[in-house]
Amino acid sequence: xxxxxxxxxxxxxxxxxxxxxxxxxxxxxxxxxxxxxxxxxxxxxxxxxxxxxxxxxxxxxxxxxxxxxxxxxxxxxxxxxxxxxxxxxxxxxxxxxxxxxxxxxxxxxxxxxxxxxxxxxxxxxxxxxxxxxxxxxxxxxxxxxxxxxxxxxxxxxxxxxxxxxxxxxxxxxxxxxxxxxxxxxxxxxxxxxxxxxxxxxxxxxxx
Numbered sequence: 001x002x003x004x005x006x007x008x009x010x011x012x013x014x015x016x017x018x019x020x021x022x023x024x025x026x027x028x029x030x031x032x033x034x035x036x037x038x039x040x041x042x043x044x045x046x047x048x049x050x051x052x053x054x055x056x057x058x059x060x061x062x063x064x065x066x067x068x069x070x071x072x073x074x075x076x077x078x079x080x081x082x083x084x085x086x087x088x089x090x091x092x093x094x095x096x097x098x099x100x101x102x103x104x105x106x107x108x109x110x111x112x113x114x115x116x117x118x119x120x121x122x123x124x125x126x127x128x129x130x131x132x133x134x135x136x137x138x139x140x141x142x143x144x145x146x147x148x149x150x151x152x153x154x155x156x157x158x159x160x161x162x163x164x165x166x167x168x169x170x171x172x173x174x175x176x177x178x179x180x181x182x183x184x185x186x187x188x189x190x191x192x193x194x195x196x197x198x199x200x201x202x203x204x205x206x207x
Contacts, residue, residue: 006201010060011053013197017190018052019045024186034177038097047092051133054089056194059137060201063144074145078138079130085137086129131176136169136187144198155199162195163188 025033025048026040033040062081066074130138143161144150152158166187174183 007057007061007064009201010194010197011057013193014056014190015049015053017193018055019049020189021052021186022048030185031179033179033182038177041096044093044096047096050092051089052190052194055085055133055136055190056197058085058088059141059144060198063141063150067145067150078142078146081141082130082134082138084134086132086134090129090132131172133170133173135172136165139169140165140194150198153202155196158199159192159195161191162198163191166191166194 022040022045024030025038026042026044032038059081062077066077140162143165149157149161166189167183168187170187171180171183174180174186
């Protein structure tokens with residue numbers, strides 16, 4: 001099995017977690033999202049799958065690729081990975097939720113969807129992306145690479161790290177969106193699947 005295929009296992013389980021969480025939002029379980037009762041369409045489920053896959057694969061790929069580099073580079077990657085995890089994985093969610101997006105409005109404007117954060121204020125474009133689940137990627141990469149969980153042989157450290165990253169990293173988002181406890185529910189679902197996937201894919205991260 002090639003390294004890319006093994007990394008794909010991580011993405012597949014991340015996609016499953018993202019799809020389950022998106023379905024919960026669509027089904028309004030265990031409660032509707034947001035004080036204004038955000039309306040979700042069916043396509044939030046495949047959007048959530050892409051979101052969950054990218055959110056898993058980006059920090060894992062960086063953790064693997066930088067694992068033998070010097071400490072300055074590995075630490076410097078933390079905010080960059082957080083920024084990427086706030087930007088790219090949120091594109092499908094943004095396309096599903098935003099009434100003016102290509103998916104909802106039928107306008108073939110992929111560039112507008114791709115560069116969505118740059119339509120905001122500069123400070124929000126630089127730092128605000130960490131709120132859009134970017135903190136999940138930062139925490140997960142830091143645990144995998146900087147604190148050595150990537151090389152741990154047991155499944156428990158992998159599950160604990162991924163779940164903690166999902167819960168703590170998404171708390172900022174869900175505190176604003178409401179209800180806050182969705183960070184616990186969604187973070188645990190996504191984290192358990194991704195943590196198991198990374199553990200199963202250990203040959204790719206250690207080769």
